[in-house]
């Protein structure tokens with residue numbers, strides 16, 4: 490285990506700032522005032538705030554130490570399925586931090602924002618090309634927000650056509666946010682089971698598609714990491730009854746440059762710029778979930794939209810069928826800069842190569858671990874593969890025990906217990922940015938853990954043993970959160 494990245498080393502304990510505080514200690518010295526002193530107390534009511542008093546070094550060490558307790562893509566492999574936790578090249582951060590972009594203000598007016606508008610218009614164009622659609626909005630702030638925007642547009646489309654519909658078909662392999670987005674728009678979700686091989690069967694869709702159904706939401710590749718290869722036939726069935734096909738494209742990392750969703754029957758699709766197009770995520774920071782549509786849905790896109798008139802870019806709000814505004818200004822601009830920089834620096838071939846490597850890496854893990862962990866759907870996968878803990882049942886070792894133990898080996902655990910179609914799911918998405926050596930280390934760690942599950946299951950039940958915080962009582966943590974130290 491010493492060969493593994495591990496988590497031992499100089500990790501310091503760190504108290505709260507209030508506990509480190511010493512009366513009178515201060516991080517700066519100010520020059521003597523040249524105006525008469527007035528006591529602040531005279532102007533304030535109530536007690537002075539209880540702020541910690543610390544030196545500059547106290548503060549620097551405090552935050553540096555806390556940051557070392559954290560784990561991120563920059564510190565190790567983060568194979569969290571369905572999340573695409575890939576490495577985001579630093580050049581894209583540098584571009585987003587450029588003064589002209591970082592300090593751009595949305596109130597500056599079109600005339601002073603031509604560079605920013607051009608970047609957004611070009612990004613819309615590239616995303617339309619990559620996905621095979623006619624028009625794009627960059628406004629939604631996340632994938633789920635993109636879904637919501639898409640559902641509002643589907644709703645507006647049916648309203649415009651004179652008859653609202655009440656239901657949306659959602660497969661059991663869809664992402665969990667899909668039914669939530671549909672129901673926020675007033676649609677009832679109708680669940681549909683995928684077939685034996687983990688993908689949707691056209692006959693099953695035909696059996697429930699009717700003229701009260703607004704459409705279908707298909708996650709492709711789905712949450713089993715499988716490509717919905719019947720998508721075109723399914724789209725034909727849905728279209729023949731006047732419905733629309735929504736594509737959840739958050740997993741575009743598997744197919745960019747290879748498949749254009751707009752060309753296989755999908756009408757509307759969201760992307761996750763913060764997964765596929767180089768914005769670090771997972772910490773709750775800003776995201777972006779652009780929505781791409783076919784021509785027939787373009788009139789419903791949110792406003793404002795950007796248009797180019799001769800050589801200038803302008804915002805347009807005069808769109809009678811628009812669903813309106815769904816974000817202040819135009820969404821999260823910094824994320825767009827990173828995506829633009831990523832697309833330009835990768836180029837068309839680079840994007841396709843990234844997808845191919847993402848798929849290769851996932852298949853390599855699937856093949857390497859399939860004797861070690863049970864693989865419920867044993868077929869070529871896309872960017873992720875889903876195992877479960879069936880082989881470990883005998884010794885009562887669960888997916889959670891193995892995921893916890895991976896922390897001892899220096900890996901972020903994969904996604905666990907999702908998708909729900911697989912009991913005890915252990916869902917691995919290595920991404921294209923991991924090297925073969927790092928992936929091999931991960932495979933060795935999982936094999937070592939499976940061996941422990943046979944030989945020493947009691948120990949595994951107490952894992953993790955090496956991180957700063959060991960096995961947590963998750964039930965108590967959720968029921969009685971202790972928010973202070």
Ligand SMILES: *Cc1c(COP(=O)(O)O)cnc(C)c1O
Nearest residue numbers: 571631632633664666708737739
């Ligand atoms: C991540 C993800 C989403 C949700 O995206 P957020 O940005 O977290 O809202 C939706 N669908 C799929 C398939 C995803 O992987």
